């Protein structure tokens with residue numbers, strides 16, 4: 458089914474990131490699209506063990522590429538990235554970076570980095586796409602508050618031939634309902650969802 462996939466990456470249920478994910482979905486629907494929100498916290502994802510299995514498993518695809526593939530849900534999330542025309546991320550900042558569950562999933566994409574290195578077309582031949590992101594941080598200031606998260610997102614998405622375009626970074630959003638009280642920010646997030654859907658269909 459052709460729908461935007463929204464990865465909601467906070468550990469906190471019902472907080473700012475969940476709200477941002479709902480607003481992104483609202484924007485997609487306003488543009489005539491469909492959206493599915495995936496809450497990363499609801500998926501069982503084990504950490505990459507750096508075992509080297511994926512280096513040796515050349516041409517093994519899907520769940521079979523990683524020794525942990527049959528054990529957990531990481532691949533259910535990856536499958537959605539493989540097929541999505543419109544991919545959106547909503548995440549909080551934790552210690553100047555992405556939350557550990559999300560980062561744990563990101564580390565598991567090492568298997569696709571490896572496959573690209575060996576020129577395997579099932580990864581290297583994925584269509585070029587653009588991803589969008591909303592990042593929420595509690596601190597109102599900090600020149601480099603989003604640097605780590607954005608760099609990691611950029612190189613994570615590169616594995617899937619996705620470019621991170623024009624991320625929306627929100628500062629001073631801390632309490633669970635802070636975003637819900639900011640109509641100006643909410644409107645920008647809805648706009649981002651709308652434009653992500655529209656631009657991925659041009």
Ligand SMILES: Cc1cc2nc3c(=O)[nH]c(=O)nc-3n(C[C@H](O)[C@H](O)[C@H](O)COP(=O)(O)O)c2cc1C
Pocket residue numbers: 467468469471472473474475548549550551552553554593594595596597602630631632633
């Ligand atoms: C473990 C942890 C680490 C955090 N680290 C930072 C930080 O480094 N900088 C910052 O501005 N906010 C930090 N925050 C605040 C969150 O970014 C902020 O509360 C955000 O709105 C949480 O989003 P959520 O409601 O979707 O969970 C941290 C929060 C937690 C729980």
